[in-house]
Amino acid sequence: MEQLLGFAVPGVPYGCAYAVFAVGLVLTYQTTGVFNVGYGAQAYVSAFVFAWLVEDHAWPVWAAFVCAVVIVGPGLGLALDRFLFRRIPSSNTTAKIVTGLSLLVGIPALLPVVFGNQNLVGAPSIVFNPDTVYFHLGADVPVNGIYLSAVLLTVVMLVVLVLLLRTTRLGLEMRAAVESPRLLELEGVNARRVTATAWAVCGLMAGLAGVLLAPTEVTVQAQDYVTLMVAAIAAAAIAALRSMPVAAVVAVLIGVVSLTAQGYLPTSSFWYSAALPAFPFLVLVGALLFVPGLRHLDEAKDPLSSVDPPPPPPAARARRREVDRLVRTGFFVLLFAFVASMLTWMPPTWETVMNQGMAYSVVFLSVTLLTGTAGQLSLAQATLAGIAAFTAGQLAHHLGLDFLLGGALGAVAASLVAGLLAIASLRLRGLGLALMTLAAALLFDVAIFPAQAVSGGTGGITLKPGWLPLNLFAPNGHAYFLVVLLVLVLCTGGVALVQRGTVGRFLTAMRGSELGAAGVGVNLPWQRVLAFTLSGALAGMGGALLAIQQTVIAPGEFNYQLSLAFVVIVVTTGVGTVEGAIQAGIGLVVVQQLMQYAPQRLQGLTFVLFALGALAYAAHPEGIVELEKRRWTERAERVLTRRRRAPATPAVTGRP
Amino acid sequence: MLAVRGLTKQFGATLAVAGVDLDVAAGESVGLVGPNGAGKTTLFNCVFGQVRPDAGTVELDGHDIGRLPTWRRARLGIGRTYQRLEVFPELAVRDHLVVALRVHHRGARLWRDLLGLGAPTREELAEVDSVLDAVGLSDRADVPVAALGLGACRLVELARAVVTKPRLLLADEPSSGLDEHETGELARLLRSLQLARGMGMLLVEHDLAMVEAVVDRVVVMDLGRVVASGSFHEVMGARAVRRAYLGAP
Numbered sequence: 001m002e003q004l005l006g007f008a009v010p011g012v013p014y015g016c017a018y019a020v021f022a023v024g025l026v027l028t029y030q031t032t033g034v035f036n037v038g039y040g041a042q043a044y045v046s047a048f049v050f051a052w053l054v055e056d057h058a059w060p061v062w063a064a065f066v067c068a069v070v071i072v073g074p075g076l077g078l079a080l081d082r083f084l085f086r087r088i089p090s091s092n093t094t095a096k097i098v099t100g101l102s103l104l105v106g107i108p109a110l111l112p113v114v115f116g117n118q119n120l121v122g123a124p125s126i127v128f129n130p131d132t133v134y135f136h137l138g139a140d141v142p143v144n145g146i147y148l149s150a151v152l153l154t155v156v157m158l159v160v161l162v163l164l165l166r167t168t169r170l171g172l173e174m175r176a177a178v179e180s181p182r183l184l185e186l187e188g189v190n191a192r193r194v195t196a197t198a199w200a201v202c203g204l205m206a207g208l209a210g211v212l213l214a215p216t217e218v219t220v221q222a223q224d225y226v227t228l229m230v231a232a233i234a235a236a237a238i239a240a241l242r243s244m245p246v247a248a249v250v251a252v253l254i255g256v257v258s259l260t261a262q263g264y265l266p267t268s269s270f271w272y273s274a275a276l277p278a279f280p281f282l283v284l285v286g287a288l289l290f291v292p293g294l295r296h297l298d299e300a301k302d303p304l305s306s307v308d309p310p311p312p313p314p315a316a317r318a319r320r321r322e323v324d325r326l327v328r329t330g331f332f333v334l335l336f337a338f339v340a341s342m343l344t345w346m347p348p349t350w351e352t353v354m355n356q357g358m359a360y361s362v363v364f365l366s367v368t369l370l371t372g373t374a375g376q377l378s379l380a381q382a383t384l385a386g387i388a389a390f391t392a393g394q395l396a397h398h399l400g401l402d403f404l405l406g407g408a409l410g411a412v413a414a415s416l417v418a419g420l421l422a423i424a425s426l427r428l429r430g431l432g433l434a435l436m437t438l439a440a441a442l443l444f445d446v447a448i449f450p451a452q453a454v455s456g457g458t459g460g461i462t463l464k465p466g467w468l469p470l471n472l473f474a475p476n477g478h479a480y481f482l483v484v485l486l487v488l489v490l491c492t493g494g495v496a497l498v499q500r501g502t503v504g505r506f507l508t509a510m511r512g513s514e515l516g517a518a519g520v521g522v523n524l525p526w527q528r529v530l531a532f533t534l535s536g537a538l539a540g541m542g543g544a545l546l547a548i549q550q551t552v553i554a555p556g557e558f559n560y561q562l563s564l565a566f567v568v569i570v571v572t573t574g575v576g577t578v579e580g581a582i583q584a585g586i587g588l589v590v591v592q593q594l595m596q597y598a599p600q601r602l603q604g605l606t607f608v609l610f611a612l613g614a615l616a617y618a619a620h621p622e623g624i625v626e627l628e629k630r631r632w633t634e635r636a637e638r639v640l641t642r643r644r645r646a647p648a649t650p651a652v653t654g655r656p
Numbered sequence: 657m658l659a660v661r662g663l664t665k666q667f668g669a670t671l672a673v674a675g676v677d678l679d680v681a682a683g684e685s686v687g688l689v690g691p692n693g694a695g696k697t698t699l700f701n702c703v704f705g706q707v708r709p710d711a712g713t714v715e716l717d718g719h720d721i722g723r724l725p726t727w728r729r730a731r732l733g734i735g736r737t738y739q740r741l742e743v744f745p746e747l748a749v750r751d752h753l754v755v756a757l758r759v760h761h762r763g764a765r766l767w768r769d770l771l772g773l774g775a776p777t778r779e780e781l782a783e784v785d786s787v788l789d790a791v792g793l794s795d796r797a798d799v800p801v802a803a804l805g806l807g808a809c810r811l812v813e814l815a816r817a818v819v820t821k822p823r824l825l826l827a828d829e830p831s832s833g834l835d836e837h838e839t840g841e842l843a844r845l846l847r848s849l850q851l852a853r854g855m856g857m858l859l860v861e862h863d864l865a866m867v868e869a870v871v872d873r874v875v876v877m878d879l880g881r882v883v884a885s886g887s888f889h890e891v892m893g894a895r896a897v898r899r900a901y902l903g904a905p
Contacts, residue, residue, distance in 0.1 A: 494770055501774020502758045503766055505747065509755050512744030515706070519742060520816060521730035521759035530766070 005141045007263030008256050013216060015255020016150035020157060020209040021232030022239070022247040027161055027205060029241045031171075031198035033178040034085055034096045035431050038103025040229035042080075042203060043210030044222045046073045048111055050211045051120040051220045061124050069207040077203020081196050093430035094377050095621055101379075102568045104229075105561075106611025108222030109604045116601060123214035125149060130215050146216050153212045157205065158248050164201070165244075174198045226561075230442060231255070234284035237435060240293030254280055277446040284439040289424070294432045323636050342481050351481065353593045354586065356549050358484045361585030363542030364570045365495050365578060366535040371567070372575035373499055374531035375511025377434040379563050380421070380441035384414040384536045385543025386558025387444075390454050392544050393461035393553045403467040404483070407544025411537045418536025422529045429514070441560035449555035460554030468548065484545050491538055492578045498534070499578075507531055565607060572613030574623030583625050657682045657856050658703070658824055663712035665698050672698040674880040675712070680824060685850050685857040687871035687888070689864065691900055694877040696860045697739065700828055703858070704736055705729045716824070731760065735817030739829040739860075741809050745802035749793055749812050752801065753784040753819045760820040787819045791845060807838045811845075818849055824856040831863045843869040864892070876900065 021040060028036045036042075050068035053059040059067070080103070088095045128134070128145030135143050165171035173194045176184045181191035210225065217224050235251035258279055265272040275282075288294055342351055363385050370376050388410030395406035425436045449455050498504050506527050509517040518524050547553045569588055574580025592606050613624050620627045660678040664671075673695040680686045688696050701707035703714055705726040714722045721729055730736070744752060754776045761780075768774055776784070788794045791811045796804065801812055810830055817825055827846065831839040843866040850857045850870070861867050867874060867888065874891045876884040878900035884891045891897055 497772055497774070498766070498769050501769025501772075503769050504774070505751055505755050505758070508747055509744040509752075512746055513742040515738070516742030516744060516813075517755075518726040519704070519730055519736045519738070520756040520820070521727050522755070523727050 002140070003263075004260065005137055007260045009137055009141050009143070009147070011256035011259030012252065013146050013150035013255070014259060015252030016154040017213050017216065017228055018231040018235055018255055019154045019248040019251035020213065021228050022235035022251040023154075023158055023161060023244045024202065024205050024209060025232055025236040026239060026241055026244045026247045027165075028202045029236075030165060030244075031174040031178065031202065032081075032085065032195060034100065035241065036103075036202070037097065037100040037229065037233070038080075038107065039100075039202075039206055040225040040232075041103050041107035041222070042073070042076055042206035043213070044220075044225040045076055045107060045111065045210070046207030047123065047210035047214040047220050047225070048115070048120065051123040051214060052115060054124055055120055061126060065126055065211060069204065069211050073203040073205075073207020073210075074200035075203070077199040077201070077206070078196055080203070081199035085199070086192070086195065092621065094371065094375070097377060097431060097434050098567060098571050101564050102611040104226065105565050105568050106608050108226070109607045109611070111222070113602060113604055113608065120220040123211070123220055125215040126212065127152060149212060150216070153209075154248060154252075157208070158244060161205070162244055170194070170197065230284075231280040233435065233438075234280045234287060237284055237287035237294060238291060240291050242293060250283075254283060274447040274451065278443050281439045281442045281446070284435065285443075288428060288432055288436045288439065295427050295429070320637055320640070322640055323633055326636070327633075339485070343478055350593070351478075352549070353589045355481055355484055356546070357586040357589035358481075358488045358582075359542055359545035359549055359585070360588055361542075361582045362484075362488055362491050362545060363539050364566065364581035364584045365491050366538035366542070367566060367570040368575060368578055368581045369495050369498065369538065370531055370535035371570070372577070372580070373495075373504055373511070374507040374528070376528060376531060377430065377567070378418075378421075378437040378532070378535065379434055379560065379567060380418075380437040380444075381535070381539045381566050382543075382558045382562035383441040383444045383560065384418055384539035385546065386449060386553075386555075387417055388414040388540030388543040389547035389553045389558065390449070390461070392547065393456075393463070394454070396463070396467040397456075397461060400467075402469055403463065403544070403548060404469065406467075407541065407547070410544050411540030414540030414543065415533045415536035418539075419529050419533040422532035426525050426528065438560065438563075441563050445555070445559050449558065455553065455555045458555065460552050460557070463548065463551045463553070480548065484549075487541055487545060488582070491541065492582065495538070495581075496578050503527075503530065565610070568607075569610045572610050572624060574626035574629075576622060577626065579629075580623055580626060657717055658858070659713075659715040659718075660699070660703060661713045661715075663699065663702055663709050663714070665695075665702055665707060665709045671880050673702065673709070676877070676880070676882055678875060678882070680856045680858050682823065682856055683854045684873065685847070685859065685871045687867040687874040688858060688860045688877065689862070689867055689874060690877035690883075693879070694900070695880040696877055697828065698880075699877070700826055700858070700860055704734060704826055733820075733823035734826060735820060735822030735824070735855075736826040737810070737813040737817055737828060737830055739832050741806070741813065743801045743809050743812055743816075746800060748798050748800050749788065749804070749815075750781075750784055750797040752812055752816045753787060754780060756816045756820050757783060784819060787815050790849065791815045806833045807842075810834065810842065814842075814846070814849070818853060818855070821853060822855055824858065825850065827857060827859045827861075829860055829862065831861060831866050839863055839866055840869075842866070846870050 021043070024039050024043075025035065028034055028039060046068045049072050050064050053064035053067060054061060084099050085096065088099065125145060127149040130145040130149070133142040133144045134148055137143055165175070173184065173189055174197070176189075177191045177194045177198070181195065184191040184194065213228075214220050231254050232251060235247045235254060238250045239247035258276065261276055261279070262272070265276065342354060346354070363381060366381050366384070367378075370378055388407060391410035391413045392403050392406030395401040395409060396403050401409075421437060421440055425433050428436055450458065455461060506517070506522050509520075509522060510524060510527055514524060543558065546557075550557065570581060570584045573584040573587060588606070588610070591609060595603050595606050598605070622630070658678070658680040660676060663673055663676045663678075665673040676695070676699055678686075678688075678699070688699070690696055698707060702709045702712075705721075705724060705728075709722070712722075713720055716729075716732055716734070721732060724732075744755070747755070757780050785794065785797070788797050791814060793808065793811055793815060796808065801809060804812065814827075814830065830842055830846065834842060846857070846859070847870045849855075857870075859867065859870055861870075871888065873886065874884075874888050875882055876891055876894070876897045878896070883896040883900055884894040886894075
């Protein structure tokens with residue numbers, strides 16, 4: 001018993017940390033209708049500001065607390081509402097998730113740019129002293145300030161929030177605003193004010209959680225807050241995003257069970273190295289598969305949601321024939337100029353950059369097909385790319401198989417995994433599906449990719465020249481360029497043909513209305529599996545090409561954070577068209593390369609720029625590049641119309 | 657053609673449909689009416705497979721379709737329109753009908769799309785255009801549905817449902833949100849399409865004038881049960897129906 005307590009009690013503060021975030025997730029979902037995966041990033045901002053003010057500017061703890069929690073936390077929440085989430089129609093789940101993801105990707109990258117590359121150590125505790133042992137459980141299980149702070153924080157936060165939601169008028173109005181802000185306004189309530197208040201409260205809670213959890217780690221790092229989110233998401237999912245007490249209890253149990261198992265399992269065993277880190281994700285998968293409430297999260301509840309204007313059609317579909325001809329001609333001229341440049345004068349550095357951009361474009365086409373056409377959100381595209389890369393690497397290593405052929409087989413393996421993932425998720429929609437793919441990505445990250453048999457360990461697999469034909473490693477040989485160009489052209493053409501064909505129409509119908517599509521006889525399960533399978537193949541081909549370009553296939557190159565970034569980047573440029581994927585791939589590497597010439601402090605801005613771009617998704621779901629294309633198309637059409645009208649006017653007015 | 661026997665569905669403590677029997681013969685138009693909460697839409701959803709009943713059977717031409725998913729029932733010849741619009745906002749009007757036709761012709765082949773053979777054939781376009789002409793949408797065939805008004809969207813749903821020549825059309829409050837003139841036009845259109853195509857129809861509708869104009873027979877539900885059945889005038893004079901609607905003794 002003593003031993004069990006000794007293992008279990010240290011799990012309590014971890015569990016409470018998960019609980020604070022899980023409760024925050026449920027609160028945000030219940031009061032704003034948004035599953036805010038950026039909640040951890042919000043907490044990190046307050047923790048960062050708090051530690052920065054105390055350490056670097058010697059502010060008193062109370063003043064730093066007021067600034068970080070009472071001012072910055074709600075201020076950030078209000079800003080998120082005012083500039084982002086208010087603009088998203090209540091029924092657009094994808095936009096809400098992507099906007100949250102952009103916060104998760106962008107905020108941790110932005111703070112070091114704003115404040116300099118700070119390494120803030122030892123944020124002070126504002127409740128109990130972490131170094132003091134207040135009492136012992138049993139004979140020799142010490143309970144220090146960290147334990148007490150965590151438990152106190154969790155309990156107080158839980159009680160306050162449950163009372164707020166269940167017993168106050170504001171809580172009732174917040175829940176009503178989530179259901180239908182327009183109906184609430186018909187009752188004479190200012191729904192915008194209510195929603196803004198909800199975001200301020202959520203921001204306050206995120207700030208409080210961030211500051212109170214800061215002393216539990218040695219340094220204040222964004223990664224810790226993102227990691228906490230994963231277990232918190234699992235707990236919130238078990239509670240079906242409805243019950244804060246259930247979420248809190250499950251979160252504490254996850255912490256306690258993890259630490260207890262860690263104590264008992266031999267450190268050299270598979271269970272310790274692979275299964276234990278995967279425990280929260282397995283809980284998440286279990287919740288998604290077996291908690292019925294999660295299957296209906298995205299059902300539109302707002303009877304007035306249909307008054308939201310639909311997104312505009314892509315510029316390519318809306319433009320006039322003359323403009324279309326002009327654009328197509330321009331495209332082929334540009335393509336010819338690009339290929340000629342790559343084969344003649346392009347410096348090797350930039351040739352490498354462009355090659356990498358094209359390989360990314362192939363991966364991004366998988367997002368175009370799956371999200372842009374079929375309306376399914378996957379947060380595991382980098383994982384699928386990694387599956388193909390590791391498969392090709394292992395086939396080359398063990399069987400001496402040509403890496404290009406291995407890459408093709410790897411793409412098949414990735415498409416099979418994607419298909420299986422789709423089959424496992426057939427009952428899930430929108431948010432549930434996104435979480436399932438995220439759980440799969442995390443499982444691969446912690447349990448499968450690091451395994452010796454898959455990646456050869458943390459160092460990864462180094463490609464050998466003998467594995468590749470055509471001298472693909474030679475930087476000036478252009479062979480790699482031609483191969484990646486060929487694959488990109490084939491994949492782009494393939495996706496464009498699918499989009500214009502019957503399957504594309506079925507997928508677009510499914511994205512528009514699953515009920516309507518099933519009602520005319522579209523086999524939705526098959527279409528989803530097909531979309532995932534094709535998307536997995538595309539991601540896999542891109543992954544194999546990226547592996548050749550990078551020459552080393554390491555587990556960290558295909559982690560879940562990259563998957564999140566992929567979605568954010570493609571959505572920023574335009575997820576509905578194949579051009580969007582190519583612009584995203586080239587844009588990413590060009591911005592990254594240009595940042596090499598910027599001061600050290602600004603080099604993390606690449607993802608911030610794309611994250612800021614994705615924030616525009618709230619107002620323009622077609623993507624900012626697509627938006628600009630439409631604006632320029634309209635301008636061109638106005639010019640053409642003006643020119644044509646001038647001579648035509650007398651003829652028209654001359655009619656009787 | 658359609659035979660529903662002993663259909664029962666309960667949501668928590670609420671018995672939405674209680675042992676309902678219902679028949680629709682081939683080419684017959686049947687109106688399903690009743691006050692709010694009578695169980696009409698739940699019965700509809702059970703017939704179309706969107707809700708799984710707790711008990712009872714649903715048969716189409718003698719075959720039990722009770723365990724089939726919605727999309728398979730649609731392929732067996734059941735078409736449907738929805739009270740709350742279920743259109744595909746980004747597709748043009750014509751594409752809605754092409755999707756429906758392709759499903760029924762089993763025309764979706766990935767390899768055909770990859771070879772650039774996914775465009776609608778001349779025969780398909782002719783079929784689609786004849787239906788668009790019948791419902792008066794020919795001039796808006798290439799307009800994305802998102803740009804249309806409610807009345808036109810209802811017509812798109814109707815055209816999408818009938819283009820596949822269903823044997824049974826389930827029309828769920830098609831006049832919802834339409835004005836009196838639009839409702840009258842829609843009623844005439846529904847009746848003419850139903851007669852011209854010889855399809856059975858089950859119409860859920862609150863607008864009794866429309867029901868009278870469109871159906872051969874009326875079934876009245878109240879509190880999950882069928883309380884009357886017969887011709888429009890017989891049923892409207894029935895005591896049980898007056899009680900259901902007006903609370904009269």
